[in-house]
Amino acid sequence: MNQYVSAATIKMLREKKKLTQAQLAEILHVSDKTVSKWETAKGLPDIKLLEPLAKALHVSVVELMTGECITNHNKTSNILRSQLYVCPICGNIIHATGQAMISCCGITLPPLVPDSCDTEHTITCEIVDETDLYVTVKDHSMSKMHFISFIAYVTTDRFEIVKLYPESEAQARFAIRGRNGHGILLSYCNHHGLFMKKI
Numbered sequence: 001m002n003q004y005v006s007a008a009t010i011k012m013l014r015e016k017k018k019l020t021q022a023q024l025a026e027i028l029h030v031s032d033k034t035v036s037k038w039e040t041a042k043g044l045p046d047i048k049l050l051e052p053l054a055k056a057l058h059v060s061v062v063e064l065m066t067g068e069c070i071t072n073h074n075k076t077s078n079i080l081r082s083q084l085y086v087c088p089i090c091g092n093i094i095h096a097t098g099q100a101m102i103s104c105c106g107i108t109l110p111p112l113v114p115d116s117c118d119t120e121h122t123i124t125c126e127i128v129d130e131t132d133l134y135v136t137v138k139d140h141s142m143s144k145m146h147f148i149s150f151i152a153y154v155t156t157d158r159f160e161i162v163k164l165y166p167e168s169e170a171q172a173r174f175a176i177r178g179r180n181g182h183g184i185l186l187s188y189c190n191h192h193g194l195f196m197k198k199i
């Protein structure tokens with residue numbers, strides 16, 4: 001039988017959490033004999049218990065199923081190395097300053113990897129009123145099916161995002177930061193993904 005969670009993983013994670021089999025059993029409202037069976041490969045947790053089990057062991061369902069704990073080594077987050085995630089089901093936009101295991105609508109989201117701009121997704125910016133950056137993706141569609149969903153301005157200490165909607169303009173205005181405004185501009189197309197321009 002194909003096991004979706006291994007006995008060794010449950011045991012390892014339980015011991016790491018310093019829980020006894022009885023304590024884990026109590027949290028999950030099962031008997032300690034049941035937990036013992038899981039850890040000796042004589043039984044598998046019911047699929048409905050996967051999420052509560054992961055929660056009790058302080059890991060994600062993916063970590064529970066793969067047996068690999070994901071640790072964020074990025075203790076001094078650099079905002080310029082931010083990761084963005086967009087849920088393809090609900091459109092949720094998630095920003096992380098380091099590595100993370102992100103799930104939304106029941107699926108694990110990969111971090112977006114920005115591409116250099118192409119002709120359809122060219123990001124242009126100009127300084128207006130000496131204080132603001134005016135950013136556009138002017139050649140791009142803004143129809144309901146295909147549009148720029150957000151534009152972001154990222155510097156070493158700040159991440160600013162402007163949400164855009166179909167039928168609006170693919171533009172955003174940001175206060176220039178630092179002496180010269182150096183940073184990264186990002187634009188996200190709901191069909192073609194993330195694009196980046198260094199400024």
Ligand SMILES: [Fe+2]
Nearest residue numbers: 189190191192
């Ligand atoms: Fe596009």
